[in-house]
Amino acid sequence: APAREAPPGDQAIQQAVDQAYAKFKGVMEGENASYIPYLAKADPKLFGIAVVTADGRVFKAGDAGQEFPVESIAKVFTLARVLKDQGPDAVMAKIGVNATGQPFNSVLAIELNNDKLTGSPPAGNPLVNAGAIAAASLVPGADLNARWKTVLDTASAFAGRTLALNQDVYQSEMAGNQHNQAIALLLQSYDHLYGDPAVTVDLYTRECSYNVSAVDLATMGATLANGGTNPVSHKAVVDPATSARVLAVMATAGLYNTSGEWLFKVGLPGKSGVGGGILAVAPGKLAIGIYSSRLDAAGNSVRGQLAAQSIAEALGLNLFAAGK
Numbered sequence: 001a002p003a004r005e006a007p008p009g010d011q012a013i014q015q016a017v018d019q020a021y022a023k024f025k026g027v028m029e030g031e032n033a034s035y036i037p038y039l040a041k042a043d044p045k046l047f048g049i050a051v052v053t054a055d056g057r058v059f060k061a062g063d064a065g066q067e068f069p070v071e072s073i074a075k076v077f078t079l080a081r082v083l084k085d086q087g088p089d090a091v092m093a094k095i096g097v098n099a100t101g102q103p104f105n106s107v108l109a110i111e112l113n114n115d116k117l118t119g120s121p122p123a124g125n126p127l128v129n130a131g132a133i134a135a136a137s138l139v140p141g142a143d144l145n146a147r148w149k150t151v152l153d154t155a156s157a158f159a160g161r162t163l164a165l166n167q168d169v170y171q172s173e174m175a176g177n178q179h180n181q182a183i184a185l186l187l188q189s190y191d192h193l194y195g196d197p198a199v200t201v202d203l204y205t206r207e208c209s210y211n212v213s214a215v216d217l218a219t220m221g222a223t224l225a226n227g228g229t230n231p232v233s234h235k236a237v238v239d240p241a242t243s244a245r246v247l248a249v250m251a252t253a254g255l256y257n258t259s260g261e262w263l264f265k266v267g268l269p270g271k272s273g274v275g276g277g278i279l280a281v282a283p284g285k286l287a288i289g290i291y292s293s294r295l296d297a298a299g300n301s302v303r304g305q306l307a308a309q310s311i312a313e314a315l316g317l318n319l320f321a322a323g324k
């Protein structure tokens with residue numbers, strides 16, 4: 001096996017975390033997500049940062065234990081489960097793994113990907129809504145509750161603790177998820193939805209509605225940084241090849257239409273959610289989990305992106321940097 005560079009030391013990591021927290025604590029730019037009433041009410045002052053290393057060390061600053069709805073970041077862990085069950089070829093053929101270049105809930109991306117000339121599946125990518133809904137339709141289980149248990153158990157194994165549904169968020173999103181229902185029906189019309197549309201959208205909506213903290217996100221990411229084995233619980237969740245593919249998909253579309261800018265600035269696979277969470281993973285080394293509810297126009301946490309970039313720079317984590 002190739003020699004792995006040692007993860008940064010305790011002092012350097014805590015310093016990078018504290019520095020990012022102090023530097024961006026006062027930034028109040030951006031807006032809470034407004035289309036989900038529960039998220040509109042979140043306290044924008046809350047700011048939590050956590051780093052968990054691939055060897056299980058935990059570092060925190062601010063409101064790192066504050067829980068918030070995972071939203072789109074859940075797509076990462078459902079993808080991991082579907083990749084494990086279906087294998088990479090089926091995921092490429094049934095969902096797709098190309099960058100969409102479009103907003104997270106784009107219908108246009110479905111039409112563009114469905115171009116008969118390119119032959120790409122219409123859902124496009126498992127980390128935008130269309131692909132995540134297609135992925136949800138592939139989750140095994142006898143009925144909705146069994147399938148939901150599969151999704152939540154997988155996410156909980158990544159986090160190393162039992163995660164739970166936020167009922168308020170779930171109800172709030174179910175009352176206003178017509179756009180996602182339309183996406184599911186459009187995919188079905190192209191024979192690229194693999195289950196009942198109403199059941200699938202319900203499952204997808206539950207998946208968006210479980211709570212996590214910055215520490216949970218960092219632990220979930222550290223499991224990917226560690227090749228699919230949770231470095232705190234020491235339980236294998238997915239195999240190393242699956243873990244590597246999940247990270248590759250995060251690099252293509254983890255921050256939707258601004259994924260390119262993110263990769264350009266931070267140099268790490270990342271994933272954001274409209275709940276204000278953000279996750280960045282340095283393979284073999286560590287993961288960064290951040291919570292701050294105010295979002296930019298693409299739906300990505302403003303302070304989350306700034307803090308992730310600052311920590312990645314301080315610790316020299318950019319995957320494309322040659323190193324010394």
Ligand SMILES: NC(=O)CC[C@H](N)C(=O)O
Pocket residue numbers: 070071072073104105129173180208272273274275299
């Ligand atoms: N980008 C997100 O976090 C979107 C998640 C949200 N539940 C939706 O489907 O619209």
